[in-house]
Amino acid sequence: MEGGERSKDKGEVAPRSASGYLDPHYWNERFKSEEHYEWFKDYSHFQHLVRRHIHPSYSVLELGCGNSRLCEELFKDGVTDITCIDLSDVAVDRMRERLLAAGLHGIKVLQADMLDLPFSSQSFDLVIEKGTMDVLFVDSGDPWNPNPVTVKKVMEMLEGVHKVLKPQGTFISITFGQPHFRRPLFESPGFTWSVEWNAFGDGFHYFFYILKKGRRSAESQACHNEKHEPSINMFHEELEDEDYIFRTAIDVMES
Template sequence: MDHLPDSNIRYKEVGYWDERYRVEECFDWCGDFSKFKHLLEKLVHKDDRILVLGCGNSALSGEMYDAGYRHLTNIDYSSVCIDAMAARHAHCPGMTWRQMDMRQLDFPDASFDVVLEKATLDALMVDKKDPWNVSPPTLCLIHQVLQEVSRVLKPRGRFLSLTFAQPHFRKRLYARRAFGWSLAHHTYGDGFHFFFYVMTKGEELSPQDAALETRLLEEAKEPPAACVTSPQEIETEDFLRNIDL
């Protein structure tokens, strides 16, 4: 891959993405639409209002549009990305592109049936070496994003999160009663499995996930236990080698 940064922390800098989007036409993290289409079709209706967080230059929105999903709002904090993608999809009525910070979404409450993110939250955590002990600033950042996602979801709306983060890491962030949603997950992909999380607004956490939240809140009162993990080896997605989750 030609656009890897010299330091993982640059994945969190808008300047890095602006530079990258000026020269890179398209890149899909966590596989392309064909890899998880069978899961998405069971959860998203063609007339749903869909918000794509951190859309980047992924082909996902265009492929979803071609598949019949016409009410797509795409946001990214890179103006370079948004300008390029808006021009590229100018022939797609109903699809909009807006520069926006996902921590402060400029939409009314209950605006969307579906909020979708594909590796966007992963990019916020790339500088973390211990996935068991996420730093307070990063936890705060993720919490702000998830609060906003919950706010703009309609009752029974679904938050879909696609990532290479396994459940024992990612559930720790998503299993929170404050967000007012249930939590489920699926896997997809050939060889290396990615994870497809589904949060449904207005449903309760399972007893197991509620117990996880309770345990995490109790553990937060005491010093975290040391834990060392190693990144999984992946043959085809070289950029993942540079990310610790």
């Protein structure tokens, strides 16, 4: 199934307006009834990309876990030191219950704000997020010149990630945001990471960014696996999926 994937019928899940995705109350209410949803495809679609950057010895932090199964999939791939955070206490409680029922006692799940990470400097080998940063852009205005409030929040998130990464750590961001919108933020002064990316998905493209701390050169070399700008042609089922709604809110001016 393309786009997001949900374990139950969707029902009335999306908020009335895109800005509703910024409301913690919306997520609490949603997570009370929704068992599972995967933003931007499930792990199988980008597993080949993740495997290049993980190792069983790594400590991993997942931002905005929601009710995704990403942490379980990373665990199956041999990574056992995993910490997941989410702002929603409902999501955290339900994730803990799910992991306990599955016997995955080594995965830690904490209620925390990605804009104010409660971890010491240089705590993790890898930080990963899938669609979490995109929420900050739902009311950003012109994507070429996002409003100052959005930029401030994004920079707070990135600064926190940069801080908690170990000296040679990696940040993976899985997103709708195209390179010409994301690179100015990722390459802001003060960050020491290099910036690379790949695109994945059939017709409906997503971006897989790899930011390697301590490896930034005078001119970061970006790696793109497509010769042309990604097509935005979508299948019928994608047009009906919530990911499409999310994309139109974030990148309304891209096409």
